[in-house]
Amino acid sequence: MVSYTTAPGDVERGLGEKMVVVVEKKPPVGRLWKTSVALLVAALCLGGILLLAWYWSGKPGLMNQPEQTEKLMSPDHHSTLRQISSKAKAAIHLEGNCEDCESPQGRLEWKSSQGQGFARGGLRLEENQIVIPQNGLYFVYSQSSFQVTCEDGKGHTPLSHRVWRLADSVGRRASLLNAARSACQTAPAAAAPQEDGRPKGQGWYNAIYLGAVFQLNRGDRLWTETNQLSELETEDGKTFFGVFAL
Structure with missing residues (x-):
């Protein structure tokens, strides 16, 4: 100035x-x-x-994480699980098949080529078990659906569904997910004729759904164990098993 x-x-x-x-x-x-x-x-x-x-x-998934988790854990969102897993880099979705489950030697078989089943990104089905391709976080889920004929004098029928894990680092199997329920807990109503070949009686329908996130390692194997196979329903994707990477 x-x-x-x-x-x-x-x-x-x-x-x-x-x-x-x-x-x-x-x-x-x-x-x-x-x-x-x-x-x-x-x-x-x-x-x-x-x-x-x-x-x-750039991180919309972080803002929607609570809503996303609620959808994953709900047994009524089978289609949502399929949509999310189809977008994952590594995913596998299997549908159950149990043709000989009426006999004591029957076994629930998982199929990746049946119905909506698929496998990609290294996840594969081997000897009726899912093999993990690499270390990481994975969402593991499974559902078993039952139709139990409740008749007079049958009493309670226990139902159980479990997912096992075999880790190479541990060398032994461990229970990953499991749940149990009882069927025929109330007195049966008036019997109604059925058209599916099952004995006449009051039908009791229920599904056991399992799902959670786990840290898994390369080479880990996952498989299921289900009781009451003679009461299991596998039509229309009612019984399924899957994993996808997070």
Whole structure:
């Protein structure tokens, strides 16, 4: 900033002559420092807001995680499980088949080529077991559906469904998921004829659903164990078993 000031006249030059002196005034140093700090703080705040908005826009799954977990754990969202697993890099979905389950030697067979079944990303079905291709987090799920004919004098019928894990690092099997229920807990109502070849009686329908997230290792094997196979229903994807990577 420049200003002009008039100095007193020189005695030797006479009263009629005056000298003009140019004086430069500099702004205070403190004002410049405060202005610079304020601009820097504003720039940092703006950058932080933009960075936070970009991060959340690129991570929509984190914001929807509670809702996603609720859908995974609900036994009424079979189609949702299928949609989520179909988008995973590694996933397998198996449907149950039990043609000889009326006999004591019957066994529940899992099929990746039946109904909506599929396998990809390294997850595979081997000897009726799911083999894990690499270390990581996996969502393991399974459901068994039952139709029990409740007749007079039959009493309670125990139903159970379990997922086993065999880890190479441990060398022994361990129960991963399991649940049990009782059928025919109430007195049967009036008998009604059935058209599926089952004995006449009051039908009791229920499903045991299992599902949770686990840290699994390469080479781990998963399989199921289900009792009351003669009461098991496998039509229309009612009994299934699957895994997908997170």
